[in-house]
Amino acid sequence: MRVDDATVVDRGRYPDAVTPWERESWRATALDWVAGHLTAHGLRGEGALEVRLRPWSVLIRVPVGGRGHAGTPAGATREPSALPGQRATVDGQAAVWFKANPPASAFEGPLAAALARWVPDHVLRPLAVDAERGWALLPDGGDLFRTVLDREPVGPGGWEALLRQYARMQYDLVPYASEIERLGVPAARTLALPEVFDELLAGNPVLAPDERARLERLRPRVADWCAELASAGIADTLDHADLHDGQLFRPAPGRFTFFDWGDAAVSHPFCSLRVPVERACDRYGPQVLPRLLDAYLEPWTGGGRTAAGLRRAAELAWRLSALGRAASWGRMFPDASGGTEPGAAESAAWLLELLVEPPFRAG
Template sequence: MRDDGAAVVDRGRYPDAVTPWERESWRAAALDWVGGLLAARGLVVDGAPWVRLRPWSVLMRVPLAGRAPVWFKASPPSGAFEGPLTAALARWVPGQVLCPLAVDAGRGWMLLPDGGESFRTVLDREPVGPREWEALLRQYAGLQYDLVPHADEIERLGVPAARTADLPEVFEGLVAVNRALGPDERARLEGLRPRLADWCAELAAVGVPDTLDHADLHDGQLFRPAPGRFTFFDWGDAAVSHPFAGLRVTAERARDRYGPRVLPRLLDAYLEPWTGTGRTSAELRRAADLAWRLSSLGRAAAWGRMFPDASGARPGAVEGARSLLELLAEPPRAAG
């Protein structure tokens, strides 16, 4: 592929985002990598690529002659685990994730096939009831359950660890490095230490094992190839942590669409794969309540995984501070 300036670039709400795309040498290397992979498969580029630049990724849609496009993704160094993780997931839970066409772990690059329509596109086009969201959460929980035996392997791929027993330490580290917190905000968070330690201990005592948490599973991070069936992608925010932390983002999106009364049925669907393991329904619901609040730590950590800022500023600090402050809010009653 040639860099002829014809690419359509989308910067969204981040016109000043610092990404490697602006460097000619990096851009040429990425285009050569994609072009070589396509040529080896006998595929022909048909038109200008579309490029989406965000502080946390470079995403490029490459149109092909006679078939669906392919997608190139570049992650920041701290998110370079996404390619190897996605490839491993394609082996461990086939059919539930996209299978990469190629991965360059050293450079944080990945080439993916087209996954079809996102769930968000489906929601925009046709009426979809809560049952689809129940099916989504049931499938996601089942995937997490199936990945429990692979938790150590996932961590060895470079996926960040935020294991339940270590969350107090994770909290301390996030608060210490965040310079966007005001003095009053920092004091309120530091005053939360004893309660947070108790929450983590109580959550760990339930005994639900740590596994993979997507950490940002919303309707734009899913394909829906058929009613009641989903394909998960975009694992750049993932961590090895308590699985129930993964419920929050999806449930909040559904609540925004259908109202708070949808939460109990979504919780029941999500917890279904975790029943029958010797834990009572009350224990699982309490664990979900605790994990809902503590999921803010995963979101705060993910905001720090962006392309380095040439100015030396720590990217994502403001967004990370906002996530940390969510620890102070009570979870919705229906979540637990």
């Protein structure tokens, strides 16, 4: 298995992205690692590699043959373009996926392996993980939900099902929150979010003076929102932080497989709600928002919680979720040129989302 003239390299909207793929020694070592683990699973690389380079990951589709079972990848898009080779086979060729994360999200492989033990019905099981180098080799997961949406009619009920399943998985992961942190997943617990806000604001080099001043004035309200959200009594757990239709597979109607944990944090679970609901509203219109909220909140009922209280918590978490998105843009491959910190502009844009009212009110 090697890089040759048939290798397809996709840089998307980031032609100048700095990744380790540019280093020949790194490519050779990574592909040797993949080949070794394929052999261990009774597989071998066959055909042209497809490489997807972004500031936050290197993703390689590896066509395979052999007696093993290769069952798509970890590494989805932040932009609307689809991944190459989204089906389990392309022209009859099965595939596995290699993903390399930057140091700040090197936890993704170990987290994926742990999730496969804790909630196996909801996630992919990695074929191999190298925690120190931030590498993972993953089986194919079938069709992305985005592919299904483009291919066949799927109503809002499909999104309700995925939100309900995802919320149940989060609920089941509550007892593992501390173990998830020990894997290196960033802690952004509800009561600590004001400190996360302070760090992001102080460390962002591209905010304009007036923008920075507006955010500084917002700080007391951020603290109040966090205190109120914590008082709702819902424990912190795993927050995917970027759960859109390109970050999950739909192996069967009403069933979903979640992946791509590079933006994850241990935080308030409801912070996960914003991204999928916004995507669904973009597709069907804002009138579907109430039923999507109800579907997600259903697994959190009980324990004396009221529907109004859960909606208020969702309203607060919707706004505070901007902090998780802002933080995730700092998990990039280092830029050796010493230029502007990668992701700083995107992180600033998310910080400014704290100033925007959520599209629903609890009352």
